[in-house]
Amino acid sequence: MITFMNNSDSEEEPCNERTSLMSAESPPVPSYQDGLPASEAGEAQTHRKRQTGSSHSPNNAADGNVSDSGVPVRESALENEEEELTLKYGAKHVIMLFVPVTLCMIVVVATIKSVRFYTEKNGQLIYTPFSEDTPSVGQRLLNSVLNTIIMISVIVVMTVFLVLLYKYRCYKFIHGWLILSSLMLLFLFTYIYLGEVLKTYNVAMDYPTLILVIWNFGAVGMICIHWKGPLQLQQAYLIMISALMALVFIKYLPEWSAWVILGAISIYDLMAVLCPKGPLRMLVETAQERNEPIFPALIYSSAMMWTVGMAKPDTAARAPSQQTWDTAEDGRENHRSPSHSDSEILETRSPVPTHPIASLEELEEEERGVKLGLGDFIFYSVLVGKAAATASGDWNTTLACFVAILIGLCLTLLLLAVFKKALPALPISITFGLVFYFSTDNLVRPFMDTLASHQLYI
Amino acid sequence: AFFWLVSLLLASLIWFISVHLSDQEDSKLQYSLLVFGAAVSVLLQEVFRFAYFKLLKKADEGLAMISEDGQSPISLKQMAYVSGLSFGIISGVFSVINILADSIGPGIVGIHGDSPYYFITSAFLTMAVVFLHTFWGVIFFDACEKRRYWCLGLVVASHLITSGLTFLNPWYEASLVPIYIITVCMGVWAFFTAGGSFRNILKCLSCK
Numbered sequence: 009m010i011t012f013m014n015n016s017d018s019e020e021e022p023c024n025e026r027t028s029l030m031s032a033e034s035p036p037v038p039s040y041q042d043g044l045p046a047s048e049a050g051e052a053q054t055h056r057k058r059q060t061g062s063s064h065s066p067n068n069a070a071d072g073n074v075s076d077s078g079v080p081v082r083e084s085a086l087e088n089e090e091e092e093l094t095l096k097y098g099a100k101h102v103i104m105l106f107v108p109v110t111l112c113m114i115v116v117v118a119t120i121k122s123v124r125f126y127t128e129k130n131g132q133l134i135y136t137p138f139s140e141d142t143p144s145v146g147q148r149l150l151n152s153v154l155n156t157i158i159m160i161s162v163i164v165v166m167t168v169f170l171v172l173l174y175k176y177r178c179y180k181f182i183h184g185w186l187i188l189s190s191l192m193l194l195f196l197f198t199y200i201y202l203g204e205v206l207k208t209y210n211v212a213m214d215y216p217t218l219i220l221v222i223w224n225f226g227a228v229g230m231i232c233i234h235w236k237g238p239l240q241l242q243q244a245y246l247i248m249i250s251a252l253m254a255l256v257f258i259k260y261l262p263e264w265s266a267w268v269i270l271g272a273i274s275i276y277d278l279m280a281v282l283c284p285k286g287p288l289r290m291l292v293e294t295a296q297e298r299n300e301p302i303f304p305a306l307i308y309s310s311a312m313m314w315t316v317g318m319a320k321p322d323t324a325a326r327a328p329s330q331q332t333w334d335t336a337e338d339g340r341e342n343h344r345s346p347s348h349s350d351s352e353i354l355e356t357r358s359p360v361p362t363h364p365i366a367s368l369e370e371l372e373e374e375e376r377g378v379k380l381g382l383g384d385f386i387f388y389s390v391l392v393g394k395a396a397a398t399a400s401g402d403w404n405t406t407l408a409c410f411v412a413i414l415i416g417l418c419l420t421l422l423l424l425a426v427f428k429k430a431l432p433a434l435p436i437s438i439t440f441g442l443v444f445y446f447s448t449d450n451l452v453r454p455f456m457d458t459l460a461s462h463q464l465y466i
Numbered sequence: 467a468f469f470w471l472v473s474l475l476l477a478s479l480i481w482f483i484s485v486h487l488s489d490q491e492d493s494k495l496q497y498s499l500l501v502f503g504a505a506v507s508v509l510l511q512e513v514f515r516f517a518y519f520k521l522l523k524k525a526d527e528g529l530a531m532i533s534e535d536g537q538s539p540i541s542l543k544q545m546a547y548v549s550g551l552s553f554g555i556i557s558g559v560f561s562v563i564n565i566l567a568d569s570i571g572p573g574i575v576g577i578h579g580d581s582p583y584y585f586i587t588s589a590f591l592t593m594a595v596v597f598l599h600t601f602w603g604v605i606f607f608d609a610c611e612k613r614r615y616w617c618l619g620l621v622v623a624s625h626l627i628t629s630g631l632t633f634l635n636p637w638y639e640a641s642l643v644p645i646y647i648i649t650v651c652m653g654v655w656a657f658f659t660a661g662g663s664f665r666n667i668l669k670c671l672s673c674k
Contacts, residue, residue: 403563408471411556415468447475455478456560458500463588465561465595465632466477466507 101378102421104310106414108247112385113413115251116258116393117406125204126259127397133260135159140262152264156272159265163273164287167280171287175294186306190233190249194226197252246308250382254389258397266394267442270387274438281432292430307379378421384433388413391441399449404456408448412440467556473514474560477507501633508629511553512622515603518549519610542611543604543660550603554596562592590642591632594649598628601652608659624648 120126132139135158138151173182199222206213229249232242261269280286392409399405416437424431459466480503522545529540565588575582602621609617628648634641 403567404560407556407559407563411467411471444471444475447479452474452478455503456564459504460561460564462497462500463584463591463632464500464504464629465591466474466504466511466557466629 101310102418105378105380105417105421108243108308108310109380109385109388109414109417110410112247112251112254112389113392113410115247116254116389117396119201119205119251119255120258120393120396123204123208125207126255128259129262131260132262135162136261136265138265140264148264152262152268155262155265156268159269160272160276163276167287171291171294174291187230187234190230191226193249193252194229194245195222197249197256198222198225201252201255243308243310246382247385250308250385251389253382254386254393257386257390258393261390263394263398266390270391270438271442273387274432274434277432277434281430289430307381308385309379380433384437387434388417388437388441391438391445395441395445395449399445399453402453404453405445405448408444408452409441412444413437416440467552469514469518470511470553470556473510474507477503477510480506504629504633505626508625509622511557512606512625515549515553515606516610519607522549522607542607546604546607547600547660549607550600551596553603554599557599558592558596561595562588587642591645594642594645595628597649598625598645598652601649601656604656605652605659624652 136155137158138154140148140151142148142151170182199218202218202222228237228241229245231237232245233249257266277288280288283289391413392406395409396403396406414437416439417433420431420433420436423436522542526540526542526545565585569585575584602625605617606621609615609621628645631641631645
């Protein structure tokens with residue numbers, strides 16, 4: 009899955025979010041037979057996605073992991089033995105992805121449930137101009153579909169724009185764009201968020217303290233995300249900005265539009281990553297040809313990747329194997345001061361991207377990790393947050409969506425290990441999530457409520 | 467957890483359809499439909515537990531094949547425990563979390579004539595249900611493995627009985643006590659199924 013993030017120019021354009029997860033291409037067989045270090049050698053920026061659950065399932069409390077690893081494990085194991093090595097690390101990496109996704113969702117749900125601000129309707133984004141306050145159902149549906157079309161086309165345009173920039177090597181522009189976006193996100197949105205949380209809990213805070221706190225938070229965040237920093241801190245910042253972005257979406261997208269947009273974006277994700285002419289796929293392939301990391305700021309990486317030398321030219325070509333990009337959606341609020349772009353930036357943890365080192369000995373430190381784009385985080389959190397905000401039933405729906413998304417993520421990671429190339433992270437999870445949301449809200453809730461009122465247990 | 471949710475979904479679908487097809491005003495009918503819905507849900511849960519067992523079995527074979535020494539790194543017993551636990555957790559959570567959320571809010575328990583012990587009995591019942599699911603998981607998987615179908619039938623029957631006992635609910639002595647007795651029995655049975663024995667307990671206690 010590739011999650012693709014386009015960070016728009018902070019003044020003008022919205023950012024698009026694409027999510028997909030990219031998996032490493034399978035290495036040529038000789039490198040595997042040389043043993044693990046050799047295979048690690050070839051991957052400059054590659055992380056191999058491991059199939060879930062194979063040998064480290066005891067760590068998993070999620071049943072889905074174990075069950076998912078079963079069937080595909082057999083097929084791939086039968087196909088080639090290289091899989092064995094990859095499978096062993098699979099479960100660990102799935103857990104590594106579960107934890108941040110869960111944390112992001114927890115932050116979003118906690119905020120939604122406690123801070124009133126994010127559930128009030130205070131206007132809409134400029135990208136969803138049609139209001140949903142119309143009296144008739146048909147009109148509302150039409151409006152939401154139109155909103156979706158506008159939003160998706162904005163996303164497509166932004167993605168294509170980004171791909172073109174990348175193709176023509178306008179790196180400075182892209183970097184500037186990303187930096188501006190993350191600046192906006194880290195400072196402005198954090199300020200708003202903090203303000204609302206303090207208001208909710210009626211805590212008094214003076215401006216100097218606030219400025220100090222936000223300045224520190226933002227500055228450290230910029231450094232961590234765009235440059236170097238401890239892995240956990242970087243991951244924490246990425247989770248934070250994904251959560252902030254998701255909160256913005258939850259607040260400013262009208263209800264039906266949000267659901268239709270979620271559905272449409274997962275279809276788009278599927279097409280953009282898998283079609284030969286899809287923009288995300290082109291981005292991945294270009295990055296792989298040039299043997300560069302794909303955007304240093306749009307991906308969540310679960311493990312540290314030290315520099316690896318390229319022992320063989322063919323292995324070097326397999327550079328960025330798993331990348332997920334998130335494209336950030338640019339949110340523009342009507343009633344607020346213009347243009348701030350939201351973008352999620354996730355930096356791959358490669359300190360020195362393309363520094364060829366000849367010897368194999370320097371490769372020991374590589375830990376294979378799994379990369380997931382930030383847009384994936386954002387849209388998962390939007391789904392769960394919307395469920396928490398608007399479901400009349402409470403926590404059951406939220407929980408059901410949460411489980412559905414995690415299972416979808418498992419399945420996707422499984423497919424990733426089988427197919428070994430970039431895959432879209434959104435479709436399966438979002439489909440499960442949507443199905444579970446609507447069915448739980450409408451079917452399960454009355455049932456459970458009636459049972460609970462009689463105190464019956466099933 | 468996912469499998470339990472799917473079973474819950476199907477059961478509520480059935481209940482929902484049956485409610486809408488029937489007369490909404492007749493409360494006796496509604497109540498019996500509820501009973502029917504609960505029974506269907508219990509059966510579906512067991513069906514899905516079985517389906518999950520099948521899936522895990524396949525996974526186990528796959529894992530055994532690809533692992534180095536030909537043996538799966540997770541034993542079936544561990545899988546049974548995890549599966550039972552997760553069924554229990556999701557079932558318990560679904561049953562109790564709304565009650566918990568409401569309990570933080572303002573209100574008086576039992577003001578309309580219901581029992582004032584609603585919250586605490588719900589808590590105990592949920593705990594019993596979680597334990598029961600765990601035990602049932604262990605026994606179920608073991609029974610499927612060894613093809614002892616009477617064990618399976620007993621597990622399903624005890625699940626039905628437990629659910630039925632909760633129908634007696636405002637009469638807490640009749641429902642809570644038997645449920646706890648069933649829980650303890652299941653626990654002991656699961657313990658012996660999983661290979662425990664008095665000697666193991668003694669060894670464990672004396673920290674050998």
